[in-house]
Structure formats: C-alpha cells, structure tokens
Amino acid sequence: MFQSFAERALALSTRGGAEYGECEKTMGRILPGDVAGWHREWTATAATVESWARQSDERGHRVSAREAYLRAATYYRVSYLPLFGAPVDPRLAGAFDHETRCFDRFADLAAHPMRPLEIPFDGGSLPGYLCAPEDGGTPRPALIGVNGYDSNLHEMYWSHAVPALRRGYACLLVDGPGQGRALIKDGRTLRPDWETVLRPVVDHALMLPEIDPARIAVMGWSFGGCLAPRGVSGEPRVAALIADPGQWDPSSFSRQLPLPDDLKERLPEVDPAELDPYLAGIADDPTLKWKLVQRALWVHGLDSLGEYVVELSRYRLADAVASIACPTLVAAAENDPTSAQAQELYDALQCPKELVRFTADEGSAGHCESWNRSRFDQRVFDWLDEVLESPGRTRATCGDHLTLR
Template identity: 25%
Template sequence: MYYYFPDNYRWSSAFNLALMSGGTLGELHRGLGHLDGSDPDNLDDVAWGQAWANMAREQEEQAAKDLEAGFPRSAGARYLRASVYHASGERMIPPGEEKTASYKEALDAFGKAVELSPLDIELVQVDSPDGVLPGYLIPARGTDGPAPVVIFYGGFDVTKELLYCFIEDTFRNRGISCLVMDSPGVGEPLRFRGVPSRPDYEVPTAAVVDYLETRTDVDSSRIGIMGISLGGYYAPRSATFEKRIKAVAAWGGIWDWGKTWEKRWGTRSKTVSVPWFQLPWVMGTETMEEGLERVKQWTLVDVLPKLTQPLLIVHGENDRQVVVADAHSAFEAAGSEDKTLRIFTVAEGGAEHCQTDEPDPARQLIADWFVSRLR
C-alpha cells in the first residue's frame, strides 16, 4: 500500500480509499500535504476533518464558477469529488453535530453531481423492519426486457455514495443493474436514525429483494449480492438464508469478525481503518466492552456450511485489517459446490484490504464473475 503518511496506516488507507473513489492525486496532495509528519500515535482527526472539508469546498467553489461559465458537466464532476472528500473527512469525526453536518455536506454535493453530470441513477427507498433503507439503482445498459441485478452492500464505514464511486458503470456496461444500499449500521440509517448493524442481515436483505420483485425492469430470478469489507459478512450471511439470491461475492473475506476485533483491541492494532469509536457506534452500544461482546455474533463459522449458491471471495495477500487466513477459512467452510477464492498477491498488486491499493482488476473480476452466474 502507498503510505502517503509514513507509518500511519489509518490515514494512508483513507487516502487510498479516496483515490479508489475518484479523488485525484494532485488535489489530495495540495489539501493534505501539510498533515504529512503527523504523529501516527497521536493523530489529530480534527485537523484531518478540516483538511478534507477545505478540499471539498474548494471543488464546490470551482464548480460554481463552471456553472457560471455554462459548463454543468464540469461542475457535476467537481461536485462528485467534493462528495468523496466530505465523506473521507467525515469517517474520522466522532458521532455528534460536526459529523452529521459533514455527512449532510457529502449528501448535498452528491445530489448536485447527480443533477448536473447527470448521473444515470435512481434514488430508491426500501421499506424494511429497520425503517426506510435508501439506495441508488444503477440501471443496466443494452438489455431487452428485465435485467439481472446485484445488490451491493458497504461495510463498516462506507456509504452508498462511496459505493457508487467504487462501482459506477462496471455492472451497467455488462447488462447488469446494481443497487448500492445504505443498510443497518451504515450511511443514513445509522447517521440520521441511529439504526445499528444487526447480525441477521437476511432480514433487511429480504426487504430489498421484496422491493426488487416489484420492479418491471428487474429480473427477480437473477438477483445477486455482494459486499465490500464487512460486507463480506453481510452478503454471504444474507444469501445463506435468503434463497432468492442466486449468487454471492465477498469483496474481502470475513470469517469470525468478533475474534478479529478481540485481537485488534487486545493489541491496540495500528492497522484499523477508523478510530475506535466506530465499533460501539455501529454495534449500537454505549461502551467498547459492550461492543466487543455484541460483535461476537458477527461470525460465519456456523453459517457458511449452509450456503448453497455460487460464491466468490476476493482477498488481498497482504490484507492487514482481516488476515488472509480468514478468507481461506471461509472458502473451505462454504457449502457451495460452485465456489472460487481469488487472492491478489503483492507481486501483481491489489494485495491490500479490498484491493484499495489497486482496485480495478478486482472490480472487473467480480463483475465478470456475476455475468457468468446470472445468465
């Protein structure tokens, strides 16, 4: 992984994630260069959030000038990057008014990008036991009649706007629609309504599938599901108990996330992508200790042997957040007859967590795999 901030995994991984989402190296360097040399053992996340907010607002100011000049698409592209920069800063801000304000700015900028670019996506609202779950449907191109669709879940700290930036037209250009979702413990449900994650993710997934079955442009007999990072738990868990799902991909293999967190906290790991507040916040607990107890339910040990649908697990050889051995354990336990494990190596690139160091080969591989399973 490229360490823009030497010996600082958390900030450097966020830097790479922003590049993966469409940020540009020049803008990031101009906006973050003054933070280089920060003490990795005493990170100033206030300065971090302010730097990203300044970068976002610079893009918004330039977008306004583009609009004055009559260039709405140029403005839309800038607003899309502004949304990424707001979201990147927001990830390190603890829950509270400042975090909520930063998140709203990310949503506003994304909305302007949708309007001005214009992005060919549809905002959807899915009724579920956890309340309304929002998402964006990216419709397939070049299909006659209803198209297959892949539900795309985020993980521990990735919102639907970033998911869109990760995937954009990758599925659309293959004749597959993609539904990127904010789900329990993620995005709007967590930030605006305090909805924590839940171990039985088949419950919200059933609601999403129910919704997809109402759409005439979706072939409900060809629904796939994928998840990135912690989504590597959400998607396989969902498919195991929701048999209307026909194929599942884990962009990052998860095995026993409770044990992963036990090790992280016990060693005070320096290779965690977000501050420690994230676990109790997502788990819906008051304390870290309560969060560590609750997260023990996030395990696939007894789940994956029951999985029957085709399964793809994509992992990095040098993943320092979730060890590669977990991907092997998940693969070996899976009951699917059709199962594939793809480990990206250091030599070829894409060896870091969810291939944030070199994401496109994994992104293309996953989409091609779904094409072959959702025919």
C-alpha cells in the same frame, strides 16, 4: 491513520472520484494528528470543488459539473472520518449533509439513469440508489451492494456501480443499519441478522422494471464480506454471491487482545465488565482507538470494548453457511488481515464456489483490492457474467468447485 484516510480518496482517482493534486495540496496543509485541522482542510477543498461544480452547473455544462460534484462528495466524506464516534459530532453530520447534496446533484447529471430510493425497513426506511444502464427499459442482471463498517452508498458507487454499469448491469446501492445515513442520521446500529436486512432490499429490487428477477447478485465488501453471506443464507432469490473478502468468525481477533488465557477460553460466555480493565490500553494507539473505541462502539451501539468483544461472537457464519445455495465467489487479498479467514469460509461452503486470490505482484494486494480494482473487477465480473449468462442458466452442481490462485 491520516495516510489511510487520504488513500480512501486517492483510490477513487482512477474513476473520477478524486484528483491527486487536490488531495496532495490538502494533505500538505494538515499537521500530523490535528483532527480539527484535518476536518477543516478537507472541508475547505470540498467547498472549493463544489463551487467549481456550481459554476459549471449554472452555465449548463453538465459533464464538468457532475465530475466536480463527485469529487466534492469524496472530500466531504473524507473530512469526517476522524470524527467517528457517539454522540455524533455536529461537524460530521454537517459534512455528511454536504456530501449527500453533492452526490445527489451528481446523480441528477449522471450520464446513466440514477435515482434515489427509500426501501421500507423496520418501521422506517433504508436509503438506496438504483443505477441503471442508459437503455434502462430492458430488465438487466443486477448487483446489490452490501457495505462494511465505515463506508456508505456514495463510496460504493465507484467500487460497485461503476464496473457494473460498464458491463450492462443495474446496481442497487443501499446503506443498511450501522452504515451511512442509517447510522449517522437515523441512529440505526449494526445487526448480525443481515437476512432481515437483505430480504426487504430484494423485495424492493423485484419491483423495479430495470432488474431481471432471475439474475440478482449480491456483493459485500470489507465487513460486508461477512454480512452479505449471512444475508444470502436467508434469501433464496439471490442467484450469485461475492464476499470481498470472505470472512468466517470476526470475533477471532480477540485472540490477539491483551486478555488472560482463561478469559479467552471462556469467550463469549463472559461478563463484558471482566474484559474492560485489560482493554483500556487500546485507546493509547490512535489507529486502534479510531477503529475500536470510536468506530466499532458507535457502529454497534455499545458502551465498552468488553461489550464489543462479546458482541462480535454473534457475527460468525458457522450456523448460516449451509443455507447458502447460490454460486459463491470468495475473494482473498494478500496483505489484508481481513482476508485471513477467506479459506475457512470457502471450505465450509456447500454450493458451487470459487476462491480468487489477489496478490502484491499484480498490484491488487491490500484491503478490498483498493489499489487495483480493475483487476478485481475483471476476475469477479467475468465470473459473474458466466454465472448469470442467461435467465434460464443451468447452475453447476455442488461438486463443481474451482480454486483460482
């Protein structure tokens, strides 16, 4: 589990979000399974790198300062991953505040325009960032990022904004309910009706002069590969969709749980209390405990694993997929269990569509292609460039399907 958390930082090293030496030295100071030590040592590294950033900042060295602030933000974020759960650990909330401070200062010093946004939503607001090309006066095609379970808009910067900006796109990063600040500070938990989340985000995007209203794309990664298609199903103003990876019915994982066959057959029409006795052993495995007991229950605002198993049935896309009309790219990475249902989503789509597979041979296997995002960006943004090539583009007919393998 600690290895997977460290890799979350290391994957950012190719784009300036981390340095191998800083990560390696930090990991070397941590004993296996020592959660308190994990948080302490990653926080110590983050504070050191932040102090380097301030030294350069105070002397007017903008490039050095912003590079260090971005790395410090990464290390603060990684420090609190093992602390997930409700009620929110004060150490987690504090590290998130430090991460936000560093990222905000990075944004102030960035080479391209970046500005924080508050998007009105459900009596409050959702936090966002608009990242625009340097010549931001001309409306550009735009990418809206949809996050997953345990990330936030700061981490999405490297995965979504960096490749978008390099290609002349604007990028709007948002934390929805159950994500980032919306969860940690505002207590908003995840909801399946992502169309109600995406709609005000698109409303806001259409008011931004940097964004071409006819060329708005939506990309969801990790669990966002389920949320983004659901959101786009209720948002006709979106011109293109990317699901990374494509998902269909997240509740199908319950088939692998240690439940009696008769309970599995009755799902989701069961009392969660019937499931709980069979799921108690999950907490004996540290990784499953973190994924399901700490993370999932917190993100969904639930009290038991039985409730979680039943709740996931609300996230299936079968009832929404027919309403997705825009060209859609479905990604599937080898050795990523989350990609297992990408083919099912692709088959069910009735719009112009492509299925793009990423393989171990090209170094892009694994969850969200995190070890070769350059290959992911090449294939996905080349497709997106062609789909959004002009405001007056002629969309392909629903019969124009292509599968890339």
